[in-house]
Amino acid sequence: MSENRELTRQDFKHFLSIPTRWMDNDVYGHVNNVTYYSYFDTVVNEHLMRHAGLAPKTSKEIGLVVETKCKFLEELSFPETIDAGLRVSKLGNSSIIYEIGLFKQAKDNPSAIGHFVHVYVDNEDRRPVTIPQRVRKAVEPLLV
Template sequence: MSDLRDDKIGRGDYPHFLSIPTRWMDQDPYGHVNNVQYYSYFDTVVNEHLIRFAGLDPQTTQEVGLVVETQCRFLKEITFPQTVAAGVRVVKLGGRSIVYEIGLFRDEETDAAAVGRFVHVYVDRDTRKSVSVPERVRAAVEGLVVEG
């Protein structure tokens, strides 16, 4: 697994990106995007990918990935109005879980403003018992896997 303490993480380290515009309401009284919004960006880029490429339907899909761990390292402030380029990669594709790493980049910058970790454990929607990562999900994220 890679080290989130690496300040040299760049755009080229992520195989998939989503552009997310900041909003006026994302800022806190200190004039920068509040830390809780960074986690929202993580959730958005991962789930956008799963909806688009794995056919995830948040209302009906039987096997769902629950977030069991998150982490963020803040490197630079993000402010309004900026566009966040959220990059995602998979550093571990396990039998029942997936470990994602996300890089957030301001506008066209090449070095990350923040880097994070996001872990999904797959469970049955009804029983909440652990299940294997569904094949459709595995197929959708295989292109995101990087060597750790």
């Protein structure tokens, strides 16, 4: 992730509330680690659908996930609602690096920090392409 210090709620520019589900908990009583990646995917794609008109089945260009990372800091569990914070640490020619913070409601310190990289490709031949202007316009306000 992009900084040496721990990120806080104030470091993120867009938030989406996501309720945990009964099935998110594992036998240890907390949200299973793989579910955190689902939350990351949800906040990124929600933003792209709302602000860039993302339509995965029909868009000429799509973002493919090529790298993810998660730093777990505090357990999440059902039932609670988390606030997924989103920011962009790098906006390149064909790739975007997102950072995601998962926060318990009313807490300033994250329970997890994620890293999520999209590379834009042609939806048919999967060759890299320049990030479409509608996507660039949607993520520029998130750039730090």
